[in-house]
Amino acid sequence: MNAPTKNKFSARDFTSDLTPVWCPGCGDFHVLMSTTKALAELGTPPEDIAVISGIGCSSRIPAYTDCYGFHGVHGRSLALATGLKVASPGLTVLAMSGDGDGFSIGGNHFIHACRRNIDITYIVMDNRVYGMTKGQPSPTTEPDWDSALSPGGTGLSPFHPLVIALASGANFVARSFSGDIKNTTKIIVEAVKHPGFSFVQILSPCVTFRPDEKDWKNTVHPASVEETDDPARAARRIMTDDGMNTGILYRGNRAPYKPQVTGKGVETIELERQFEI
Amino acid sequence: MTNKAIPKKSVSVAIVGSGGAGSITAGSILLEAAGKTGWYGMMNRSVGPQIRGGEAAALVRLANHPVECTAEKYDLLIAIDWKNADRFAAEMPLKTEGLIIADPTSGPIPELISSSGATVAEIPIKELAKEIPGGRENMIAAGLAAGFIGLSVDDLMSVIGTKLANKGQAAIDASRACVEAGIAQSRNYDFRFEIGEADLRHKGRWLITGNEAIGLGAIRGGVRFAAAYPITPATEVLEWLSPSLTEVGGALVQAEDELSSINMAIGASFGGQPSITATSGPGLSLMMESLGLAAASEVPIVVVDVMRVGPSTGIATKSEQSDLNIAVYGFHGDAPHVVVAPLTVADCLYTGQWAAHLAEAMQVPTIVLSDQALGQSRVLMKRPANLSFFAKRKTWERTSEEPYLRYALTADGISPMAIPGTTGGQYTADGLTHSLRGHPSTRRSDQQDQMDKRHRKVADFDYGVHWGEITGEGETVILTWGSITGPAREAIRSLKAEGIKVKLVAMRLIAPFPKEALDQSLKGAKRVLVVEQSHSGQFRNYLRANTEIPGEIRHFHRPGPHNIGAGEIAAQIRDWK
Structure with missing residues (x-):
């Protein structure tokens, strides 16, 4: 691993030459920009960073970076990221996915990754819709959003990912808006730097299936309160806000997960003694 | 390796009791003590679904030769109690010349067990345990088994000392006293089950x-x-x-x-x-x-x-x-x-x-x-030999300015893999069909090339002699895989003693199907008995989908939970007229 050198890199150094599959105007373009800007600012060389994803529009992101990447199966980005980080603790590991991937099929992994508090950053591009399969409601979709799969809406209350993260033990919780590249970059930098499991929900409009989300740029607003290290306080605020409140909402101080490693590195032959009689 | 000078003998013991009664601990102590003496053996557990209070049986087989499967019939059954005995009784049939040890206060011996015709010895296990402060019934049972088998008392005592070390000296002393009480009881009977002389040429057991x-x-x-x-x-x-x-x-x-x-x-x-x-x-x-x-x-x-x-x-x-x-x-x-x-x-x-x-x-x-x-x-x-197999991945390091191709097409299908942290090796591993660089692709040629490559690396790999084990010779073959190999080998040994020559072909490599090696091993076979533990005959069907088995084929198979035993396999061959 190479030592991080501040300001040595530009966002270009973390961007690949592949053209994204995203629709023109997709919020995920901005998330890619913010992420690469944040990585440049962090100064860790691209070969020491891994971007891990699941399935969906947003999960295409690893190949658009010039880091190591893994585009896995639907919903399991956090499991891949966990194994990688434990086995290769020197890497900076980012898991990046969407609301369907992260909160529906990957919901169980989300809870347990927060609880495990491994030093990784989880960025969810939340557009409140399954885009790649052309417009089905996700766990964060409003109950009355009409679609072919759920005509008239699902009638279900949306999932509160930030509160779930807090209740499950995440060490850093933030919300951002993709169009606000400056603040999203700042939040990603802070999330990566903060030890333990950092969760960033980025509101990222789907201009194709949720054109109404183009208005998000007018409705998002920065959190009007100071950040806190009290999860109960943070949860209360998030539960009562309008869902468009952005900023770092919780910064905790739980010790990150460390696997039991004695560092002894004994020879295998030592292990075999236990079977001798 | 076998020692022809020493006749092969084995003794099988079942210790049963309710879950938590300690029958498994008793079995473990017998097994370890036998190992110290230089014998071989195997212990299986038969446990019910309950965590405690169900049934538990230690099924122990001791021998003067390596043991690869459990016994089909038991010489000695020691019942600490008969709770839930109906659930396991069918698993441990007794030899007619065997011995059942039961505590008279535990109630009647279940019909399925007493009908074996084995001799019954009534020994007050519970009372004997009570007479010793801190005494436990399972240790009386261990002592009884040791006495009837003739296990070394010194080795037993030494195993108890190490196994119970964390329970304190009082527990060790109580257990030793129980084992001695059990051994003393066994002296009142003429029954003895001899394992035979230990083969001490290969010292050091695991x-x-x-x-x-x-x-x-x-x-x-x-x-x-x-x-x-x-x-x-x-x-x-x-x-x-x-x-x-x-x-x-x-x-x-x-x-x-x-x-x-x-x-x-x-x-x-x-x-x-x-x-x-x-x-x-x-x-x-x-x-x-x-x-x-x-x-x-x-x-x-x-x-x-x-x-x-x-x-x-x-x-x-x-x-x-x-x-x-x-x-x-x-x-x-x-x-x-x-x-x-x-x-x-x-x-x-x-x-x-x-x-x-x-x-x-x-x-x-x-x-x-x-x-x-x-x-x-x-x-x-x-003690096993050291093997040379060691994980060796073909990794990538930068040697030129050419862009790294993670999924490069190579002759053997194996492409050098860049490990994260390697400069210039960045790529995205992907479940999507991809190009040589790993970029997502829907091109026909990429799907064809990558499929060919992934097939080639597995199909062309040299698996050497490790694909299977072949023992013995003859025109009659037992063809099997996995855990049936142990009972099949034992069946072949007993058939050999009767003058019936049978060859064993046991497959260790299942996929890719080792067609050439298997066909070679079956060359000249006149009768092939395929044996497996599956209801539908998955292995037989897999074989027939991939090769032509020569000669006449018979198929012996059934689902669990009753393991296929050596005697049953031998009977299949014996009855094949």
Whole structure:
């Protein structure tokens, strides 16, 4: 691993030459920009960073970076990221996915990754819709959003990912808006730097299936309160806000997960003694 | 190696009692003491689904030669009590010349056991235990067994000292007194079951279970990361790996489910660390999608499936060989991969190590099909030899300014893999069909080329002589795989003693199908008996889908939970007119 050198890199150094599959105007373009800007600012060389994803529009992101990447199966980005980080603790590991991937099929992994508090950053591009399969409601979709799969809406209350993260033990919780590249970059930098499991929900409009989300740029607003290290306080605020409140909402101080490693590195032959009689 | 000068003998003992009564501890002490003396042996546990209060039986077989399967009939049955005896009685039929030891206060001997015609000795086990302060019935039972078998008292006492060390001197003294009381009781009877002279040419025994041996094999083979989700009967693989990986500088993580454990292992391996997980049938079903990802993205991974009776929850504590189909065919799409199967408990070490080597060398998911009969059996074996299999992945380092092609088409199909941290090697591993660089692709040529490459690396690999074990010769062949190998070998030994020559062909490599090697081994066969523990005959069907078996074929198969025994296999051959 190479030592991080501040300001040595530009966002270009973390961007690949592949053209994204995203629709023109997709919020995920901005998330890619913010992420690469944040990585440049962090100064860790691209070969020491891994971007891990699941399935969906947003999960295409690893190949658009010039880091190591893994585009896995639907919903399991956090499991891949966990194994990688434990086995290769020197890497900076980012898991990046969407609301369907992260909160529906990957919901169980989300809870347990927060609880495990491994030093990784989880960025969810939340557009409140399954885009790649052309417009089905996700766990964060409003109950009355009409679609072919759920005509008239699902009638279900949306999932509160930030509160779930807090209740499950995440060490850093933030919300951002993709169009606000400056603040999203700042939040990603802070999330990566903060030890333990950092969760960033980025509101990222789907201009194709949720054109109404183009208005998000007018409705998002920065959190009007100071950040806190009290999860109960943070949860209360998030539960009562309008869902468009952005900023770092919780910064905790739980010790990150460390696997039991004695560092002894004994020879295998030592292990075999236990079977001798 | 066998010692012709010493006649082979074995003695089988069942110690039964309600769960928690300590019959398993008693069996373990007998087994270990026998090992100290220089004998061989094996212990299986028969346990009910209850954690405590169900039935538990220690099924112990001791011999003066290596033992690869449990006994079909028992010489000695010691009942601490008869609670739930109806559930296990059918599993331990007694020899007519055998001996049943029962406590008269435990009630009548179940019909299924008394009908064997074995002699009954009524010994007040409970009362004897009560007479000793801190005395336990299971230790009286251990003493009785030791007395009737003629185990070395010194070795027994020494094993009790080490096994109970953490319980304090008072517990050790009480147990020793109980064992002595049991031995003293046995002297009142004429019955003696002799194991025969110990073969001391191969000194130094190992006492190990199949589940531990697979874990050790994997570590020997270079595995340094495991992801774990508990499931019977595979949990002990993971429980053994947890502290052991820590010792050798690796790590184990407990996952939230099998969907996660398989992906954790894939993630760790992507980072360059040879990785493993272990599960049983239901867990393997959950892992299948991600095994496809490992095949497509060419990330090496070892998955141990300790098979149990299925489908669904089935009988979690009993053995079956019915996951062959899912291991071979369970992937969606065409996904070349490797399936191997240990043949005996001792072979779990060899096959575990080989699996790690194969996975790493070919960058391919490798499934190890063990089963409950191997995994949860504890054997006394010869100290194993060191093997040269060691995980060696073909990795990439920058040697020119050309862009790195992760999935470059090579002659052997194996492409150098850049490990994260390597400068200039950045790529995205992908389950999407991809180009040589790993970029997502829908091109016809990329799908064709990458499929060809993934097929080639597995199909053209040199598996050498490790694909199977062939013993004996003759025109009559027993063709089997996995854990049936032990009883098949024993069947062949007893047939040989009757002058019937039978050859054994046992397959360790299941997929890719080792057609050439198998065809060669079956050349000239006139009669082939295919044996397996599966209701539908998965192995027979797999064989017939892949090759022409010469001569007349017979098929002996049934589902679990009753393991196929050596006597039954021998009878199949004997009755084949």
